[in-house]
Amino acid sequence: MALRPPDCLICETRNCSIMSNCSDDLLKIIDEKKGFFKVRKGQALIHEGMPFEKFYFIHQGKIKVVTTGLYGKQQIKRLAKTGDLVGFRGMAANHTFPASIYALEDSTICHIDKDLFLNTLKSNPNLMFNILLLIAGELYKMEVRMKNLTIMNVREKVAESLLYVYDTFGHSETGELEVSLSRQEIAEIAMTTKEQISRSLSEFETEGKIRMQGKKIFLTNLPELKRMIGVFNG
Amino acid sequence: MALRPPDCLICETRNCSIMSNCSDDLLKIIDEKKGFFKVRKGQALIHEGMPFEKFYFIHQGKIKVVTTGLYGKQQIKRLAKTGDLVGFRGMAANHTFPASIYALEDSTICHIDKDLFLNTLKSNPNLMFNILLLIAGELYKMEVRMKNLTIMNVREKVAESLLYVYDTFGHSETGELEVSLSRQEIAEIAMTTKEQISRSLSEFETEGKIRMQGKKIFLTNLPELKRMIGVFNG
DNA sequence: CGGCCGATTGAGGCTTATCAAGGCCGGTGG
DNA sequence: CCACCGGCCTTGATAAGCCTCAATCGGCCG
Numbered sequence: 001m002a003l004r005p006p007d008c009l010i011c012e013t014r015n016c017s018i019m020s021n022c023s024d025d026l027l028k029i030i031d032e033k034k035g036f037f038k039v040r041k042g043q044a045l046i047h048e049g050m051p052f053e054k055f056y057f058i059h060q061g062k063i064k065v066v067t068t069g070l071y072g073k074q075q076i077k078r079l080a081k082t083g084d085l086v087g088f089r090g091m092a093a094n095h096t097f098p099a100s101i102y103a104l105e106d107s108t109i110c111h112i113d114k115d116l117f118l119n120t121l122k123s124n125p126n127l128m129f130n131i132l133l134l135i136a137g138e139l140y141k142m143e144v145r146m147k148n149l150t151i152m153n154v155r156e157k158v159a160e161s162l163l164y165v166y167d168t169f170g171h172s173e174t175g176e177l178e179v180s181l182s183r184q185e186i187a188e189i190a191m192t193t194k195e196q197i198s199r200s201l202s203e204f205e206t207e208g209k210i211r212m213q214g215k216k217i218f219l220t221n222l223p224e225l226k227r228m229i230g231v232f233n234g
Numbered sequence: 235m236a237l238r239p240p241d242c243l244i245c246e247t248r249n250c251s252i253m254s255n256c257s258d259d260l261l262k263i264i265d266e267k268k269g270f271f272k273v274r275k276g277q278a279l280i281h282e283g284m285p286f287e288k289f290y291f292i293h294q295g296k297i298k299v300v301t302t303g304l305y306g307k308q309q310i311k312r313l314a315k316t317g318d319l320v321g322f323r324g325m326a327a328n329h330t331f332p333a334s335i336y337a338l339e340d341s342t343i344c345h346i347d348k349d350l351f352l353n354t355l356k357s358n359p360n361l362m363f364n365i366l367l368l369i370a371g372e373l374y375k376m377e378v379r380m381k382n383l384t385i386m387n388v389r390e391k392v393a394e395s396l397l398y399v400y401d402t403f404g405h406s407e408t409g410e411l412e413v414s415l416s417r418q419e420i421a422e423i424a425m426t427t428k429e430q431i432s433r434s435l436s437e438f439e440t441e442g443k444i445r446m447q448g449k450k451i452f453l454t455n456l457p458e459l460k461r462m463i464g465v466f467n468g
Numbered sequence: 469c470g471g472c473c474g475a476t477t478g479a480g481g482c483t484t485a486t487c488a489a490g491g492c493c494g495g496t497g498g
Numbered sequence: 499c500c501a502c503c504g505g506c507c508t509t510g511a512t513a514a515g516c517c518t519c520a521a522t523c524g525g526c527c528g
Binding site: 067069070071073075077088089091092093098121122123125126128129131132133135136137138139140142143144145146147148149150151152156191229230 | 301303304305307309311322323325326327332355356357359360362363365366367369370371372373374376377378379380381382383384385386390425463464
């Protein structure tokens with residue numbers, strides 16, 4: 001369990017991440033200044049309300065972003081995985097983190113100082129433009145999700161959430177979701193209750209839309225699930 | 235009703251808008267290339283699904299951003315006014331506009347070519363950084379709003395929507411909302427029905443939270459409204 | 469003055485959250 | 499190896515909140 005940080009220049013996530021078109025010189029600076037740590041499944045790497053001081057990259061793993069709303073209700077705003085940049089919402093939210101982030105499995109995290117990263121951006125318009133596109137994309141996805149969650153009924157929200165997990169964390173060739181989530185966690189994604197998740201999943205199984213086996217969930221009929229939420233092109 | 239476009243260099247919205255730290259040279263280029271038009275109350279300036287080709291600035295007026303969801307349900311995603319940049323979500327949404335935009339009152343609009351604006355950004359890191367912060371701010375606000383709309387009950391959503399209109403479009407010294415919205419429109423902001431809006435507004439009036447007079451709505455007790463939605467600091 | 473459109477108010481029914489009971493499964497200790 | 503325990507999941511019953519439909523009201527304009 002060595003804590004030797006990975007080398008940015010040969011990081012396996014470099015090619016797919018936002019840093020893909022970052023020059024070697026720039027990366028070398030980031031590499032020297034970056035921090036690195038591990039988090040175990042279930043542990044938090046960011047606590048809601050903490051001052052915003054760093055940007056975080058998921059070097060390896062899966063995380064959930066959780067906020068607390070009225071009456072203490074928990075909501076999973078977002079899921080992220082290896083290669084994703086997280087925590088940048090602190091930039092806009094009065095320089096505190098608007099949400100907590102928990103590891104869904106043992107994960108490794110790199111982080112760099114806020115000011116260093118922002119200065120890097122300013123001296124590198126291409127990188128900044130990529131970040132801009134990234135954030136604009138997040139905004140677009142969030143607005144679509146908001147539209148869905150405020151209009152859909154429970155069954156539709158559950159279907160949408162399953163597809164969201166499927167798209168975000170991937171799946172085996174049998175359609176099995178590559179993450180283990182409790183009913184409560186799925187409920188916090190779909191903005192409903194754990195009982196409704198149980199009911200909907202049971203219904204979906206009898207309707208042949210999914211298959212369950214222990215804690216595993218297989219999406220065996222994607223077109224049907226997509227049709228439920230108004231996606232008609234397979 | 236002359237259609238002479240305003241001069242960017244002396245535009246009254248320059249100081250408060252995103253273009254505030256744009257150099258005169260840059261503004262001169264934009265000024266020469268920009269388009270300008272008027273739109274009457276109720277008319278659309280952007281139609282959902284249109285190809286994304288321009289960025290739009292509200293030179294003068296008030297607008298609503300509307301999307302259509304499952305079963306044709308309309309939702310008002312956002313309100314904007316004089317000086318605001320609108321339409322940039324098309325950037326992320328596969329280069330089509332994800333929403334329609336309607337004028338809430340007679341308004342004047344400036345627009346510039348997408349590529350010209352993006353090139354301007356790339357050659358001006360400070361401006362790009364401001365746009366980045368703007369978008370990050372929009373993302374943050376959208377996430378807060380999503381949390382609210384998915385957790386709150388109807389009364390709370392109506393209170394939240396009234397405060398949103400109040401903050402966005404301003405108010406007279408008597409607390410009167412400076413915009414005229416139908417019950418249906420308020421419902422599309424709060425994600426409920428026009429009947430529930432009627433009921434909630436009547437209740438709020440008897441509870442002394444607001445006052446109504448014809449089509450006018452006065453927010454006469456802000457602290458009470460804010461307390462309803464969990465804002466305790468006055 | 470009449471008609472039309474939006475707002476209001478009430479009644480009914482549907483969806484969903486909540487509460488409660490029972491089942492399943494994995495872990496632990498006898 | 500088996501019994502027990504606790505946590506999570508499932509399923510059912512109930513109740514509350516909300517949407518829908520419908521009737522009435524009120525203002526505005528022709």
